[in-house]
Amino acid sequence: MRILFTIAHFFNPSGGGRHASLAKDPRPRLLAFSGCMVALHQLYGRSQGLIDIGLRLAVPANQSQSHDIDIIVCTTQNYHLLDQLALPSHLYTHHRTTVEPMLLGFECQAVLRDNLGRYDYFCFLEDDLILHDPWFFVKLGWFSKQVGNLNLLQPNRYEVSPVGVMNKVYVDGxxxxxxxxxxxNVQDQPQLMGKVMDMPVVFRRALNPHSGCYFLNAEQMQYWVDQPYFLDRDTSFIGPLESAATLGVMRTFRIYKPAPEQASFLEIQHFGTAFLGLLGGVVSLSPDVVVQKQKS
Known part of the structure:
Protein backbone atom coordinates (compact mmCIF):
# COMPACT_ATOMS: atom_id res chain seq x y z
CA MET A 1 0.00 0.00 0.00
CA ARG A 2 1.16 3.54 -0.77
CA ILE A 3 0.41 6.30 1.74
CA LEU A 4 0.85 10.05 1.27
CA PHE A 5 1.14 12.18 4.40
CA THR A 6 0.93 15.95 4.21
CA ILE A 7 1.96 17.99 7.24
CA ALA A 8 1.17 21.65 7.79
CA HIS A 9 4.25 23.06 9.55
CA PHE A 10 4.71 26.61 10.83
CA PHE A 11 6.92 28.28 13.42
CA ASN A 12 7.45 31.98 14.10
CA PRO A 13 9.37 32.86 17.29
CA SER A 14 8.29 36.49 16.93
CA GLY A 15 4.60 35.67 16.91
CA GLY A 16 3.80 36.47 20.53
CA GLY A 17 3.57 32.98 22.03
CA ARG A 18 -0.21 32.42 21.96
CA HIS A 19 0.32 29.04 20.30
CA ALA A 20 3.25 26.61 20.50
CA SER A 21 4.07 27.54 16.91
CA LEU A 22 4.63 31.15 18.08
CA ALA A 23 6.83 30.46 21.12
CA LYS A 24 10.29 31.96 21.45
CA ASP A 25 11.92 28.61 22.24
CA PRO A 26 11.87 26.30 19.20
CA ARG A 27 12.89 23.16 21.08
CA PRO A 28 9.40 21.90 22.07
CA ARG A 29 8.17 22.41 18.51
CA LEU A 30 11.18 20.59 17.13
CA LEU A 31 10.47 17.65 19.43
CA ALA A 32 6.85 17.56 18.34
CA PHE A 33 7.56 17.94 14.63
CA SER A 34 10.38 15.40 14.52
CA GLY A 35 8.31 13.00 16.62
CA CYS A 36 5.46 13.32 14.13
CA MET A 37 7.59 12.41 11.13
CA VAL A 38 9.79 9.77 12.76
CA ALA A 39 6.72 7.90 14.00
CA LEU A 40 5.27 7.72 10.49
CA HIS A 41 8.41 6.07 9.13
CA GLN A 42 8.91 3.77 12.11
CA LEU A 43 5.30 2.60 12.28
CA TYR A 44 4.34 2.38 8.61
CA GLY A 45 7.53 2.34 6.55
CA ARG A 46 9.14 -0.81 5.18
CA SER A 47 12.46 -0.49 7.03
CA GLN A 48 11.52 -2.77 9.93
CA GLY A 49 13.36 -5.88 11.00
CA LEU A 50 13.96 -8.53 13.65
CA ILE A 51 17.34 -9.73 14.88
CA ASP A 52 17.68 -13.50 14.63
CA ILE A 53 20.04 -14.01 17.56
CA GLY A 54 21.07 -17.56 16.59
CA LEU A 55 21.98 -16.59 13.04
CA ARG A 56 23.17 -13.07 13.94
CA LEU A 57 21.06 -11.87 11.06
CA ALA A 58 18.52 -9.07 10.70
CA VAL A 59 15.41 -10.28 8.88
CA PRO A 60 12.26 -8.38 7.81
CA ALA A 61 9.45 -7.78 10.31
CA ASN A 62 5.91 -6.39 10.14
CA GLN A 63 5.92 -6.49 6.36
CA SER A 64 2.18 -7.17 6.19
CA GLN A 65 1.62 -3.81 7.93
CA SER A 66 4.42 -1.81 6.32
CA HIS A 67 3.94 0.40 3.30
CA ASP A 68 5.57 2.76 0.85
CA ILE A 69 5.14 6.16 2.45
CA ASP A 70 5.86 9.71 1.34
CA ILE A 71 5.74 12.81 3.54
CA ILE A 72 5.24 16.28 2.10
CA VAL A 73 5.77 19.16 4.53
CA CYS A 74 3.90 22.33 3.59
CA THR A 75 5.39 25.59 4.88
CA THR A 76 4.90 29.28 4.23
CA GLN A 77 7.08 32.39 4.01
CA ASN A 78 10.19 30.70 5.46
CA TYR A 79 8.49 30.35 8.86
CA HIS A 80 9.63 26.81 9.61
CA LEU A 81 12.18 24.71 11.48
CA LEU A 82 13.27 22.38 8.70
CA ASP A 83 16.80 23.79 8.76
CA GLN A 84 17.06 22.89 12.47
CA LEU A 85 15.54 19.43 12.15
CA ALA A 86 17.98 16.63 13.03
CA LEU A 87 16.50 14.27 10.44
CA PRO A 88 17.79 13.20 7.03
CA SER A 89 16.18 15.33 4.32
CA HIS A 90 15.25 12.24 2.28
CA LEU A 91 12.57 11.40 4.86
CA TYR A 92 10.33 14.18 3.53
CA THR A 93 9.72 16.60 0.67
CA HIS A 94 9.48 20.33 1.31
CA HIS A 95 6.56 22.12 -0.35
CA ARG A 96 6.92 25.90 -0.07
CA THR A 97 4.00 28.33 -0.23
CA THR A 98 3.31 31.99 0.54
CA VAL A 99 -0.17 31.66 2.06
CA GLU A 100 -1.29 32.97 5.42
CA PRO A 101 -0.08 30.51 8.08
CA MET A 102 -3.57 29.58 9.27
CA LEU A 103 -4.45 28.50 5.73
CA LEU A 104 -1.65 25.96 5.32
CA GLY A 105 -4.12 23.12 5.72
CA PHE A 106 -5.76 24.15 2.45
CA GLU A 107 -2.40 23.93 0.69
CA CYS A 108 -2.14 20.38 1.98
CA GLN A 109 -5.53 19.66 0.41
CA ALA A 110 -4.23 20.89 -2.93
CA VAL A 111 -1.18 18.62 -2.64
CA LEU A 112 -3.39 15.64 -1.87
CA ARG A 113 -5.65 16.41 -4.84
CA ASP A 114 -2.67 16.74 -7.17
CA ASN A 115 -1.52 13.25 -6.21
CA LEU A 116 -4.78 11.43 -6.86
CA GLY A 117 -4.19 8.10 -8.54
CA ARG A 118 -0.76 7.61 -7.00
CA TYR A 119 -1.63 6.51 -3.47
CA ASP A 120 -4.01 4.28 -1.52
CA TYR A 121 -4.34 6.65 1.46
CA PHE A 122 -4.27 10.45 1.58
CA CYS A 123 -3.49 11.95 4.97
CA PHE A 124 -3.21 15.33 6.67
CA LEU A 125 -1.68 16.10 10.05
CA GLU A 126 -0.86 19.20 11.99
CA ASP A 127 2.81 19.19 12.95
CA ASP A 128 2.33 18.50 16.66
CA LEU A 129 0.43 15.21 16.29
CA ILE A 130 2.16 11.89 16.88
CA LEU A 131 0.83 8.43 16.03
CA HIS A 132 1.78 5.43 18.16
CA ASP A 133 -0.48 2.70 16.75
CA PRO A 134 1.02 0.35 14.12
CA TRP A 135 -2.48 -1.04 13.50
CA PHE A 136 -3.92 2.40 12.73
CA PHE A 137 -4.50 1.83 9.01
CA VAL A 138 -5.67 -1.73 9.59
CA LYS A 139 -8.40 -0.31 11.82
CA LEU A 140 -9.34 2.36 9.28
CA GLY A 141 -9.58 -0.22 6.52
CA TRP A 142 -11.69 -2.51 8.71
CA PHE A 143 -14.06 0.35 9.56
CA SER A 144 -14.55 1.39 5.93
CA LYS A 145 -15.12 -2.19 4.87
CA GLN A 146 -17.78 -2.62 7.54
CA VAL A 147 -19.77 0.59 7.04
CA GLY A 148 -18.78 2.11 3.69
CA ASN A 149 -16.70 5.04 2.51
CA LEU A 150 -19.25 7.75 3.31
CA ASN A 151 -18.52 7.12 6.99
CA LEU A 152 -15.15 8.45 8.17
CA LEU A 153 -13.50 7.34 11.39
CA GLN A 154 -11.45 10.05 13.09
CA PRO A 155 -8.98 9.48 15.92
CA ASN A 156 -9.39 10.90 19.40
CA ARG A 157 -6.62 13.37 20.24
CA TYR A 158 -5.06 13.07 23.67
CA GLU A 159 -2.33 14.53 25.87
CA VAL A 160 -0.24 12.75 28.49
CA SER A 161 1.88 13.74 31.46
CA PRO A 162 3.46 11.83 34.36
CA VAL A 163 2.50 14.69 36.69
CA GLY A 164 -0.68 16.68 37.21
CA VAL A 165 -4.21 15.78 38.17
CA MET A 166 -4.59 13.23 35.36
CA ASN A 167 -2.06 11.20 33.39
CA LYS A 168 -4.00 11.16 30.11
CA VAL A 169 -6.86 13.24 28.80
CA TYR A 170 -8.71 13.30 25.49
CA VAL A 171 -8.97 16.90 24.36
CA ASP A 172 -11.74 17.03 21.74
CA GLY A 173 -14.88 16.39 23.73
CA ASN A 185 -26.56 16.19 10.98
CA VAL A 186 -25.35 14.03 13.85
CA GLN A 187 -28.81 12.40 14.11
CA ASP A 188 -28.19 10.70 10.77
CA GLN A 189 -26.93 7.24 11.81
CA PRO A 190 -25.81 8.53 15.22
CA GLN A 191 -24.12 5.34 16.35
CA LEU A 192 -22.39 2.33 14.85
CA MET A 193 -21.24 -0.77 16.65
CA GLY A 194 -18.61 -3.34 15.88
CA LYS A 195 -16.74 -6.19 17.49
CA VAL A 196 -12.96 -6.47 17.51
CA MET A 197 -11.32 -9.55 19.03
CA ASP A 198 -14.58 -10.26 20.89
CA MET A 199 -14.61 -6.73 22.31
CA PRO A 200 -17.67 -4.60 21.45
CA VAL A 201 -16.65 -1.16 20.15
CA VAL A 202 -19.03 1.79 19.83
CA PHE A 203 -18.55 4.60 17.32
CA ARG A 204 -20.60 7.79 17.65
CA ARG A 205 -21.21 10.72 15.36
CA ALA A 206 -18.86 13.39 16.60
CA LEU A 207 -20.31 16.59 18.04
CA ASN A 208 -16.70 17.71 17.84
CA PRO A 209 -15.34 16.29 14.58
CA HIS A 210 -12.02 18.12 14.86
CA SER A 211 -8.89 16.00 15.32
CA GLY A 212 -6.30 18.17 13.61
CA CYS A 213 -5.89 15.42 11.01
CA TYR A 214 -7.70 13.09 8.63
CA PHE A 215 -6.89 9.85 6.81
CA LEU A 216 -8.81 9.10 3.61
CA ASN A 217 -8.62 6.10 1.36
CA ALA A 218 -8.34 6.73 -2.38
CA GLU A 219 -12.09 6.42 -2.99
CA GLN A 220 -12.87 8.87 -0.18
CA MET A 221 -10.30 11.36 -1.42
CA GLN A 222 -11.70 11.24 -4.95
CA TYR A 223 -15.25 11.66 -3.66
CA TRP A 224 -14.26 14.74 -1.64
CA VAL A 225 -12.40 16.31 -4.58
CA ASP A 226 -15.50 15.82 -6.73
CA GLN A 227 -17.63 17.97 -4.40
CA PRO A 228 -18.29 21.55 -5.62
CA TYR A 229 -17.00 23.04 -2.36
CA PHE A 230 -13.66 21.23 -2.37
CA LEU A 231 -10.83 23.69 -1.69
CA ASP A 232 -13.21 26.66 -1.45
CA ARG A 233 -11.15 27.82 1.55
CA ASP A 234 -14.24 28.32 3.69
CA THR A 235 -13.11 29.25 7.23
CA SER A 236 -16.50 29.37 8.97
CA PHE A 237 -15.92 26.43 11.35
CA ILE A 238 -14.44 27.98 14.53
CA GLY A 239 -11.51 29.56 12.66
CA PRO A 240 -9.14 29.12 9.70
CA LEU A 241 -6.99 26.46 11.38
CA GLU A 242 -9.93 24.26 12.41
CA SER A 243 -11.71 24.81 9.09
CA ALA A 244 -8.69 23.78 7.03
CA ALA A 245 -8.34 20.59 9.05
CA THR A 246 -11.97 19.62 9.49
CA LEU A 247 -14.68 21.55 7.66
CA GLY A 248 -14.26 19.88 4.27
CA VAL A 249 -14.39 16.33 5.58
CA MET A 250 -17.24 17.22 7.96
CA ARG A 251 -19.34 18.44 5.03
CA THR A 252 -18.49 15.36 2.96
CA PHE A 253 -18.63 12.39 5.33
CA ARG A 254 -20.48 11.20 8.40
CA ILE A 255 -17.70 11.56 10.94
CA TYR A 256 -17.43 9.07 13.79
CA LYS A 257 -15.06 8.74 16.71
CA PRO A 258 -14.68 5.85 19.15
CA ALA A 259 -16.98 6.42 22.13
CA PRO A 260 -15.35 7.49 25.42
CA GLU A 261 -15.68 3.95 26.76
CA GLN A 262 -13.18 2.81 24.10
CA ALA A 263 -11.58 6.14 23.20
CA SER A 264 -8.18 4.52 22.68
CA PHE A 265 -9.40 2.30 19.84
CA LEU A 266 -8.23 5.00 17.43
CA GLU A 267 -6.18 7.82 18.90
CA ILE A 268 -3.38 10.28 18.18
CA GLN A 269 -1.18 12.19 20.62
CA HIS A 270 -1.25 15.99 20.77
CA PHE A 271 2.25 16.97 21.86
CA GLY A 272 2.56 18.95 25.08
CA THR A 273 0.16 19.60 27.93
CA ALA A 274 -1.77 22.69 26.81
CA PHE A 275 -5.13 21.03 27.48
CA LEU A 276 -4.00 19.00 30.48
CA GLY A 277 -2.97 22.26 32.11
CA LEU A 278 -6.58 23.43 32.06
CA LEU A 279 -7.77 20.67 34.39
CA GLY A 280 -8.81 21.85 37.80
CA GLY A 281 -8.93 25.44 36.58
CA VAL A 282 -10.76 26.47 33.42
CA VAL A 283 -11.92 22.85 33.13
CA SER A 284 -13.45 21.47 36.32
CA LEU A 285 -13.29 17.81 37.28
CA SER A 286 -16.39 15.65 37.51
CA PRO A 287 -16.78 13.50 40.65
CA ASP A 288 -16.23 10.38 38.53
CA VAL A 289 -12.74 11.40 37.39
CA VAL A 290 -9.85 9.45 38.90
CA VAL A 291 -7.34 12.06 40.01
CA GLN A 292 -3.61 11.39 40.09
CA LYS A 293 -2.49 11.67 43.72
CA GLN A 294 0.56 13.84 44.14
CA LYS A 295 3.28 12.84 46.61
CA SER A 296 4.76 15.70 48.59
Missing amino acids: DLLPRVTERFH
Whole structure:
Protein backbone atom coordinates (compact mmCIF):
# COMPACT_ATOMS: atom_id res chain seq x y z
CA MET A 1 0.00 0.00 0.00
CA ARG A 2 1.16 3.54 -0.77
CA ILE A 3 0.41 6.30 1.74
CA LEU A 4 0.85 10.05 1.27
CA PHE A 5 1.14 12.18 4.40
CA THR A 6 0.93 15.95 4.21
CA ILE A 7 1.96 17.99 7.24
CA ALA A 8 1.17 21.65 7.79
CA HIS A 9 4.25 23.06 9.55
CA PHE A 10 4.71 26.61 10.83
CA PHE A 11 6.92 28.28 13.42
CA ASN A 12 7.45 31.98 14.10
CA PRO A 13 9.37 32.86 17.29
CA SER A 14 8.29 36.49 16.93
CA GLY A 15 4.60 35.67 16.91
CA GLY A 16 3.80 36.47 20.53
CA GLY A 17 3.57 32.98 22.03
CA ARG A 18 -0.21 32.42 21.96
CA HIS A 19 0.32 29.04 20.30
CA ALA A 20 3.25 26.61 20.50
CA SER A 21 4.07 27.54 16.91
CA LEU A 22 4.63 31.15 18.08
CA ALA A 23 6.83 30.46 21.12
CA LYS A 24 10.29 31.96 21.45
CA ASP A 25 11.92 28.61 22.24
CA PRO A 26 11.87 26.30 19.20
CA ARG A 27 12.89 23.16 21.08
CA PRO A 28 9.40 21.90 22.07
CA ARG A 29 8.17 22.41 18.51
CA LEU A 30 11.18 20.59 17.13
CA LEU A 31 10.47 17.65 19.43
CA ALA A 32 6.85 17.56 18.34
CA PHE A 33 7.56 17.94 14.63
CA SER A 34 10.38 15.40 14.52
CA GLY A 35 8.31 13.00 16.62
CA CYS A 36 5.46 13.32 14.13
CA MET A 37 7.59 12.41 11.13
CA VAL A 38 9.79 9.77 12.76
CA ALA A 39 6.72 7.90 14.00
CA LEU A 40 5.27 7.72 10.49
CA HIS A 41 8.41 6.07 9.13
CA GLN A 42 8.91 3.77 12.11
CA LEU A 43 5.30 2.60 12.28
CA TYR A 44 4.34 2.38 8.61
CA GLY A 45 7.53 2.34 6.55
CA ARG A 46 9.14 -0.81 5.18
CA SER A 47 12.46 -0.49 7.03
CA GLN A 48 11.52 -2.77 9.93
CA GLY A 49 13.36 -5.88 11.00
CA LEU A 50 13.96 -8.53 13.65
CA ILE A 51 17.34 -9.73 14.88
CA ASP A 52 17.68 -13.50 14.63
CA ILE A 53 20.04 -14.01 17.56
CA GLY A 54 21.07 -17.56 16.59
CA LEU A 55 21.98 -16.59 13.04
CA ARG A 56 23.17 -13.07 13.94
CA LEU A 57 21.06 -11.87 11.06
CA ALA A 58 18.52 -9.07 10.70
CA VAL A 59 15.41 -10.28 8.88
CA PRO A 60 12.26 -8.38 7.81
CA ALA A 61 9.45 -7.78 10.31
CA ASN A 62 5.91 -6.39 10.14
CA GLN A 63 5.92 -6.49 6.36
CA SER A 64 2.18 -7.17 6.19
CA GLN A 65 1.62 -3.81 7.93
CA SER A 66 4.42 -1.81 6.32
CA HIS A 67 3.94 0.40 3.30
CA ASP A 68 5.57 2.76 0.85
CA ILE A 69 5.14 6.16 2.45
CA ASP A 70 5.86 9.71 1.34
CA ILE A 71 5.74 12.81 3.54
CA ILE A 72 5.24 16.28 2.10
CA VAL A 73 5.77 19.16 4.53
CA CYS A 74 3.90 22.33 3.59
CA THR A 75 5.39 25.59 4.88
CA THR A 76 4.90 29.28 4.23
CA GLN A 77 7.08 32.39 4.01
CA ASN A 78 10.19 30.70 5.46
CA TYR A 79 8.49 30.35 8.86
CA HIS A 80 9.63 26.81 9.61
CA LEU A 81 12.18 24.71 11.48
CA LEU A 82 13.27 22.38 8.70
CA ASP A 83 16.80 23.79 8.76
CA GLN A 84 17.06 22.89 12.47
CA LEU A 85 15.54 19.43 12.15
CA ALA A 86 17.98 16.63 13.03
CA LEU A 87 16.50 14.27 10.44
CA PRO A 88 17.79 13.20 7.03
CA SER A 89 16.18 15.33 4.32
CA HIS A 90 15.25 12.24 2.28
CA LEU A 91 12.57 11.40 4.86
CA TYR A 92 10.33 14.18 3.53
CA THR A 93 9.72 16.60 0.67
CA HIS A 94 9.48 20.33 1.31
CA HIS A 95 6.56 22.12 -0.35
CA ARG A 96 6.92 25.90 -0.07
CA THR A 97 4.00 28.33 -0.23
CA THR A 98 3.31 31.99 0.54
CA VAL A 99 -0.17 31.66 2.06
CA GLU A 100 -1.29 32.97 5.42
CA PRO A 101 -0.08 30.51 8.08
CA MET A 102 -3.57 29.58 9.27
CA LEU A 103 -4.45 28.50 5.73
CA LEU A 104 -1.65 25.96 5.32
CA GLY A 105 -4.12 23.12 5.72
CA PHE A 106 -5.76 24.15 2.45
CA GLU A 107 -2.40 23.93 0.69
CA CYS A 108 -2.14 20.38 1.98
CA GLN A 109 -5.53 19.66 0.41
CA ALA A 110 -4.23 20.89 -2.93
CA VAL A 111 -1.18 18.62 -2.64
CA LEU A 112 -3.39 15.64 -1.87
CA ARG A 113 -5.65 16.41 -4.84
CA ASP A 114 -2.67 16.74 -7.17
CA ASN A 115 -1.52 13.25 -6.21
CA LEU A 116 -4.78 11.43 -6.86
CA GLY A 117 -4.19 8.10 -8.54
CA ARG A 118 -0.76 7.61 -7.00
CA TYR A 119 -1.63 6.51 -3.47
CA ASP A 120 -4.01 4.28 -1.52
CA TYR A 121 -4.34 6.65 1.46
CA PHE A 122 -4.27 10.45 1.58
CA CYS A 123 -3.49 11.95 4.97
CA PHE A 124 -3.21 15.33 6.67
CA LEU A 125 -1.68 16.10 10.05
CA GLU A 126 -0.86 19.20 11.99
CA ASP A 127 2.81 19.19 12.95
CA ASP A 128 2.33 18.50 16.66
CA LEU A 129 0.43 15.21 16.29
CA ILE A 130 2.16 11.89 16.88
CA LEU A 131 0.83 8.43 16.03
CA HIS A 132 1.78 5.43 18.16
CA ASP A 133 -0.48 2.70 16.75
CA PRO A 134 1.02 0.35 14.12
CA TRP A 135 -2.48 -1.04 13.50
CA PHE A 136 -3.92 2.40 12.73
CA PHE A 137 -4.50 1.83 9.01
CA VAL A 138 -5.67 -1.73 9.59
CA LYS A 139 -8.40 -0.31 11.82
CA LEU A 140 -9.34 2.36 9.28
CA GLY A 141 -9.58 -0.22 6.52
CA TRP A 142 -11.69 -2.51 8.71
CA PHE A 143 -14.06 0.35 9.56
CA SER A 144 -14.55 1.39 5.93
CA LYS A 145 -15.12 -2.19 4.87
CA GLN A 146 -17.78 -2.62 7.54
CA VAL A 147 -19.77 0.59 7.04
CA GLY A 148 -18.78 2.11 3.69
CA ASN A 149 -16.70 5.04 2.51
CA LEU A 150 -19.25 7.75 3.31
CA ASN A 151 -18.52 7.12 6.99
CA LEU A 152 -15.15 8.45 8.17
CA LEU A 153 -13.50 7.34 11.39
CA GLN A 154 -11.45 10.05 13.09
CA PRO A 155 -8.98 9.48 15.92
CA ASN A 156 -9.39 10.90 19.40
CA ARG A 157 -6.62 13.37 20.24
CA TYR A 158 -5.06 13.07 23.67
CA GLU A 159 -2.33 14.53 25.87
CA VAL A 160 -0.24 12.75 28.49
CA SER A 161 1.88 13.74 31.46
CA PRO A 162 3.46 11.83 34.36
CA VAL A 163 2.50 14.69 36.69
CA GLY A 164 -0.68 16.68 37.21
CA VAL A 165 -4.21 15.78 38.17
CA MET A 166 -4.59 13.23 35.36
CA ASN A 167 -2.06 11.20 33.39
CA LYS A 168 -4.00 11.16 30.11
CA VAL A 169 -6.86 13.24 28.80
CA TYR A 170 -8.71 13.30 25.49
CA VAL A 171 -8.97 16.90 24.36
CA ASP A 172 -11.74 17.03 21.74
CA GLY A 173 -14.88 16.39 23.73
CA ASP A 174 -18.33 17.45 22.57
CA LEU A 175 -18.99 20.94 21.31
CA LEU A 176 -22.40 22.51 21.79
CA PRO A 177 -24.64 21.20 18.97
CA ARG A 178 -25.17 24.68 17.53
CA VAL A 179 -21.44 24.96 16.66
CA THR A 180 -21.61 22.31 13.94
CA GLU A 181 -25.30 21.70 13.19
CA ARG A 182 -25.27 23.75 9.99
CA PHE A 183 -22.46 21.60 8.60
CA HIS A 184 -23.67 18.10 9.45
CA ASN A 185 -26.56 16.19 10.98
CA VAL A 186 -25.35 14.03 13.85
CA GLN A 187 -28.81 12.40 14.11
CA ASP A 188 -28.19 10.70 10.77
CA GLN A 189 -26.93 7.24 11.81
CA PRO A 190 -25.81 8.53 15.22
CA GLN A 191 -24.12 5.34 16.35
CA LEU A 192 -22.39 2.33 14.85
CA MET A 193 -21.24 -0.77 16.65
CA GLY A 194 -18.61 -3.34 15.88
CA LYS A 195 -16.74 -6.19 17.49
CA VAL A 196 -12.96 -6.47 17.51
CA MET A 197 -11.32 -9.55 19.03
CA ASP A 198 -14.58 -10.26 20.89
CA MET A 199 -14.61 -6.73 22.31
CA PRO A 200 -17.67 -4.60 21.45
CA VAL A 201 -16.65 -1.16 20.15
CA VAL A 202 -19.03 1.79 19.83
CA PHE A 203 -18.55 4.60 17.32
CA ARG A 204 -20.60 7.79 17.65
CA ARG A 205 -21.21 10.72 15.36
CA ALA A 206 -18.86 13.39 16.60
CA LEU A 207 -20.31 16.59 18.04
CA ASN A 208 -16.70 17.71 17.84
CA PRO A 209 -15.34 16.29 14.58
CA HIS A 210 -12.02 18.12 14.86
CA SER A 211 -8.89 16.00 15.32
CA GLY A 212 -6.30 18.17 13.61
CA CYS A 213 -5.89 15.42 11.01
CA TYR A 214 -7.70 13.09 8.63
CA PHE A 215 -6.89 9.85 6.81
CA LEU A 216 -8.81 9.10 3.61
CA ASN A 217 -8.62 6.10 1.36
CA ALA A 218 -8.34 6.73 -2.38
CA GLU A 219 -12.09 6.42 -2.99
CA GLN A 220 -12.87 8.87 -0.18
CA MET A 221 -10.30 11.36 -1.42
CA GLN A 222 -11.70 11.24 -4.95
CA TYR A 223 -15.25 11.66 -3.66
CA TRP A 224 -14.26 14.74 -1.64
CA VAL A 225 -12.40 16.31 -4.58
CA ASP A 226 -15.50 15.82 -6.73
CA GLN A 227 -17.63 17.97 -4.40
CA PRO A 228 -18.29 21.55 -5.62
CA TYR A 229 -17.00 23.04 -2.36
CA PHE A 230 -13.66 21.23 -2.37
CA LEU A 231 -10.83 23.69 -1.69
CA ASP A 232 -13.21 26.66 -1.45
CA ARG A 233 -11.15 27.82 1.55
CA ASP A 234 -14.24 28.32 3.69
CA THR A 235 -13.11 29.25 7.23
CA SER A 236 -16.50 29.37 8.97
CA PHE A 237 -15.92 26.43 11.35
CA ILE A 238 -14.44 27.98 14.53
CA GLY A 239 -11.51 29.56 12.66
CA PRO A 240 -9.14 29.12 9.70
CA LEU A 241 -6.99 26.46 11.38
CA GLU A 242 -9.93 24.26 12.41
CA SER A 243 -11.71 24.81 9.09
CA ALA A 244 -8.69 23.78 7.03
CA ALA A 245 -8.34 20.59 9.05
CA THR A 246 -11.97 19.62 9.49
CA LEU A 247 -14.68 21.55 7.66
CA GLY A 248 -14.26 19.88 4.27
CA VAL A 249 -14.39 16.33 5.58
CA MET A 250 -17.24 17.22 7.96
CA ARG A 251 -19.34 18.44 5.03
CA THR A 252 -18.49 15.36 2.96
CA PHE A 253 -18.63 12.39 5.33
CA ARG A 254 -20.48 11.20 8.40
CA ILE A 255 -17.70 11.56 10.94
CA TYR A 256 -17.43 9.07 13.79
CA LYS A 257 -15.06 8.74 16.71
CA PRO A 258 -14.68 5.85 19.15
CA ALA A 259 -16.98 6.42 22.13
CA PRO A 260 -15.35 7.49 25.42
CA GLU A 261 -15.68 3.95 26.76
CA GLN A 262 -13.18 2.81 24.10
CA ALA A 263 -11.58 6.14 23.20
CA SER A 264 -8.18 4.52 22.68
CA PHE A 265 -9.40 2.30 19.84
CA LEU A 266 -8.23 5.00 17.43
CA GLU A 267 -6.18 7.82 18.90
CA ILE A 268 -3.38 10.28 18.18
CA GLN A 269 -1.18 12.19 20.62
CA HIS A 270 -1.25 15.99 20.77
CA PHE A 271 2.25 16.97 21.86
CA GLY A 272 2.56 18.95 25.08
CA THR A 273 0.16 19.60 27.93
CA ALA A 274 -1.77 22.69 26.81
CA PHE A 275 -5.13 21.03 27.48
CA LEU A 276 -4.00 19.00 30.48
CA GLY A 277 -2.97 22.26 32.11
CA LEU A 278 -6.58 23.43 32.06
CA LEU A 279 -7.77 20.67 34.39
CA GLY A 280 -8.81 21.85 37.80
CA GLY A 281 -8.93 25.44 36.58
CA VAL A 282 -10.76 26.47 33.42
CA VAL A 283 -11.92 22.85 33.13
CA SER A 284 -13.45 21.47 36.32
CA LEU A 285 -13.29 17.81 37.28
CA SER A 286 -16.39 15.65 37.51
CA PRO A 287 -16.78 13.50 40.65
CA ASP A 288 -16.23 10.38 38.53
CA VAL A 289 -12.74 11.40 37.39
CA VAL A 290 -9.85 9.45 38.90
CA VAL A 291 -7.34 12.06 40.01
CA GLN A 292 -3.61 11.39 40.09
CA LYS A 293 -2.49 11.67 43.72
CA GLN A 294 0.56 13.84 44.14
CA LYS A 295 3.28 12.84 46.61
CA SER A 296 4.76 15.70 48.59
